[in-house]
Amino acid sequence: MKAMPEFALSPGAPAASGRRRAIVMENLGKRFLAGKGEYTALRGVDLDILDGEFVCIVGPSGCGKTTLLRILAGLDTHTDGKLAVRPAPPGRPLTSVVFQEHSIFPWLSVYDNVAYGVRSSGMPKAEMTRRIDYYLDKVGLRPFAHAYPHQLSGGMKQRVSIARAFANDPGILLMDEPFSALDEQNRAVMQEELLRIWEETRKTVVFITHSVDEAVLLADRIVVLGGRPGGVRATLASPFPRPRSYAALRADRAYVDLASRVAAHIQESFLQTRSEQTGDGHG
Numbered sequence: 001m002k003a004m005p006e007f008a009l010s011p012g013a014p015a016a017s018g019r020r021r022a023i024v025m026e027n028l029g030k031r032f033l034a035g036k037g038e039y040t041a042l043r044g045v046d047l048d049i050l051d052g053e054f055v056c057i058v059g060p061s062g063c064g065k066t067t068l069l070r071i072l073a074g075l076d077t078h079t080d081g082k083l084a085v086r087p088a089p090p091g092r093p094l095t096s097v098v099f100q101e102h103s104i105f106p107w108l109s110v111y112d113n114v115a116y117g118v119r120s121s122g123m124p125k126a127e128m129t130r131r132i133d134y135y136l137d138k139v140g141l142r143p144f145a146h147a148y149p150h151q152l153s154g155g156m157k158q159r160v161s162i163a164r165a166f167a168n169d170p171g172i173l174l175m176d177e178p179f180s181a182l183d184e185q186n187r188a189v190m191q192e193e194l195l196r197i198w199e200e201t202r203k204t205v206v207f208i209t210h211s212v213d214e215a216v217l218l219a220d221r222i223v224v225l226g227g228r229p230g231g232v233r234a235t236l237a238s239p240f241p242r243p244r245s246y247a248a249l250r251a252d253r254a255y256v257d258l259a260s261r262v263a264a265h266i267q268e269s270f271l272q273t274r275s276e277q278t279g280d281g282h283g
């Protein structure tokens with residue numbers, strides 16, 4: 001995907017924190033055609049995401065989380081406001097997306113699935129092999145490099161998607177509920193694996209989840225979307241140092257406090273979303 005031309009309007013200027021902004025959304029909105037009218041899924045979204053920041057987006061069902069991610073991924077376009085994404089360095093993709101359902105090719109081996117994007121980057125073969133092996137190791141799939149997707153569990157397939165996304169080395173990693181189809185044990189393992197890889201790469205990540213615990217474990221900042229049309233209802237900064245582990249975090253009183261605050265904002269957004277549902281021209 002190409003860098004969006006509006007970035008010229010806001011060329012990587014530092015945010016108040018002094019860190020560069022990776023994504024700038026100003027009054028961003030999305031209207032879908034719905035029957036003879038239109039349906040506004042997002043309205044007035046003002047949100048900056050900083051370089052190297054791990055942002056989790058939470059909010060009630062239908063508030064526009066996936067719509068927002070699809071717009072950031074260039075899979076859909078915004079209809080109102082401005083969006084600017086800092087261009088990735090030459091030879092690197094602007095974004096990579098990991099979806100809820102793994103999206104790996106059944107006819108390719110684990111190795112070839114992870115290699116898929118990197119192969120078209122023009123990278124020298126030795127470096128490519130080193131990078132793919134590195135991420136296969138990170139997600140514990142090196143012994144399965146020559147296996148095919150039908151020989152893997154759901155958790156292993158999702159690991160392939162994650163290894164591929166990191167191996168592509170995108171400017172921004174977008175994740176839409178990547179662990180929600182996994183059982184609790186696999187989910188906990190994957191969250192810690194993701195944290196470990198992220199610690200090493202410090203990529204800009206936008207991660208959608210329905211799980212408050214997951215958001216608190218992973219995020220530097222949690223953004224609560226809500227309402228109909230959806231918009232930013234709250235943003236909460238995480239006070240927890242890194243590296244993090246679930247065990248240590250759960251024993252921290254501040255963890256319970258932050259999780260309760262996030263849950264309260266989501267509940268508030270849910271009630272607001274429900275009360276705004278009537279007369280929306282949808283369905």
Ligand SMILES: Nc1ncnc2c1ncn2[C@@H]1O[C@H](COP(=O)(O)OP(=O)(O)OP(=O)(O)O)[C@@H](O)[C@H]1O
Pocket residue numbers: 032033034039041059060061062063064065066067068282
């Ligand atoms: N292509 C489309 N055409 C019309 N309406 C759409 C389209 N895509 C999404 N919507 C509507 O936009 C709203 C937001 O949908 P979206 O999938 O972004 O919500 P969400 O917060 O990700 O929900 P969930 O948590 O259930 O996945 C919903 O009301 C949905 O029906």
